[in-house]
Amino acid sequence: MKKNRLFLPLGLALFVFSLASGFYFVWQEQGLSLDSQEANEEVFETPLLSRTTDRIRSGETLSQALARHDLSQQDASDVIAALGKELNLKLIRAGDVFVIEKNLGYAQAQLPFSLFELIRQETYGIPVRYRVVRPEQGGLEIARIDTPVIQKRSMLSGKISSSLYEGILSAGGDAGLVNRFSELFGWQLDFYREAQKGDVFKVIVESRYAEGRLVGYGRVLAAEYNNSGKIYRGFHFESPDNKVSGFFDERGQSIEKGFLKAPMALTRITSRYGQRFHPVLRRQKKHNGVDYGAPTGTPFWSIADGVVLEARYSPTAGRMIRIRHRGGYVTEYFHSSRIASGIRPGASVRQKQIIGYVGTTGRSTGPHLHFGMMLNKNYVDPSRQRFPAGQPLPSRFVNSYFTQIKPLLEELKKIGVS
Ligand SMILES: [Zn+2]
Numbered sequence: 001m002k003k004n005r006l007f008l009p010l011g012l013a014l015f016v017f018s019l020a021s022g023f024y025f026v027w028q029e030q031g032l033s034l035d036s037q038e039a040n041e042e043v044f045e046t047p048l049l050s051r052t053t054d055r056i057r058s059g060e061t062l063s064q065a066l067a068r069h070d071l072s073q074q075d076a077s078d079v080i081a082a083l084g085k086e087l088n089l090k091l092i093r094a095g096d097v098f099v100i101e102k103n104l105g106y107a108q109a110q111l112p113f114s115l116f117e118l119i120r121q122e123t124y125g126i127p128v129r130y131r132v133v134r135p136e137q138g139g140l141e142i143a144r145i146d147t148p149v150i151q152k153r154s155m156l157s158g159k160i161s162s163s164l165y166e167g168i169l170s171a172g173g174d175a176g177l178v179n180r181f182s183e184l185f186g187w188q189l190d191f192y193r194e195a196q197k198g199d200v201f202k203v204i205v206e207s208r209y210a211e212g213r214l215v216g217y218g219r220v221l222a223a224e225y226n227n228s229g230k231i232y233r234g235f236h237f238e239s240p241d242n243k244v245s246g247f248f249d250e251r252g253q254s255i256e257k258g259f260l261k262a263p264m265a266l267t268r269i270t271s272r273y274g275q276r277f278h279p280v281l282r283r284q285k286k287h288n289g290v291d292y293g294a295p296t297g298t299p300f301w302s303i304a305d306g307v308v309l310e311a312r313y314s315p316t317a318g319r320m321i322r323i324r325h326r327g328g329y330v331t332e333y334f335h336s337s338r339i340a341s342g343i344r345p346g347a348s349v350r351q352k353q354i355i356g357y358v359g360t361t362g363r364s365t366g367p368h369l370h371f372g373m374m375l376n377k378n379y380v381d382p383s384r385q386r387f388p389a390g391q392p393l394p395s396r397f398v399n400s401y402f403t404q405i406k407p408l409l410e411e412l413k414k415i416g417v418s
Helices: 002-040 064-069 073-083 164-170 176-184 395-414
Strands: 049-054 097-103 113-121 127-131 141-146 149-159 199-209 211-227 230-238 245-248 290-293 299-301 307-315 319-322 329-334 353-355 369-373 377-381
Touching: 064 073, 073 113, 073 127, 073 141, 127 395, 149 164, 149 211, 164 176, 164 199, 176 199, 176 211, 199 395, 230 395, 319 353, 329 353
Parallel strands: none
Antiparallel strands: 049 097, 097 113, 113 127, 127 141, 149 199, 199 211, 211 230, 230 245, 290 369, 299 353, 307 319, 319 329, 329 369, 369 377
């Protein structure tokens, strides 16, 4: 039975080993959970510091938030005074993040803070840190720390299925980009009326990134819109002397013309308000204009430079404005809630000057702007008018313009649209 004698100690050894390893595992698990608890409290390499991150609660003032974190009254008022040097304290909002670091090496109940930081989302949602520190020589120091913003170039494109707005948003753009795109082609197209299903938009735009996150779009560098086969293009150009700045087409003509196609921002138009059957008169009515549904108070502008002919109240048109322009054109704007100040007969207006605000005065069933256009005293369809081309680029910039747009044009042509 030599074998048994050999197995006994071996078995014992195995038993002891398994016990020990079991204990070891238990011990390690406890160690792990201890670690993760410590991680929640954010203990840093300096054991004498505690660091807490929190948000300003709704209805809470900064000093209340500081009191909630046991800052002494003196510390709290010092922090607020220091912050006030860099930041308008009225801008502090519920949800703003703050960080407090305290020295643990003191025996008092209200530990002195060593750092306070308020982190606010400012322009384009980019975080800005307001850091208050207590240097060794005493007093408090405040610094504004901006998050570095990296500028890149983005390309967006898509096919219109319902509206330009929805198309640009679903391609990753934002409302601001919709505005800039529709404004850019504001002399060529009224996107509200003329955008067609299947139209294609392409845009090359500056995009801004902070902490790896897209925080917004900057200038549009190049844009293209294919409106049922007719292609419009615009390229941004700024002359080195800053005297010329704007969008030009492939031939170097400004895309800005004397007449805009629409009297208000595309993103403000909420609905089609077309009614051929006049509900008040209860009969079919010839409709001499375009109706733009928009909330009461939405500003609208004159589509061209001109002189005010009429600005008054009429029982049918409500508060209405008529403007005479060059070339025999007159435009009219009805049903406004308010006429802008200074808009009276004889007053000169510039293109895109705000002349009034949407309403539902006169014979109207809801807030909208009725916009009409006459040419030599006959109503015409604004979208069918061919207005004179814009100014050409000054000849001294033509070469640098074409050199600059060549790669952009190639990029636009390359952008695929699914
Ligand atoms: Zn109308």
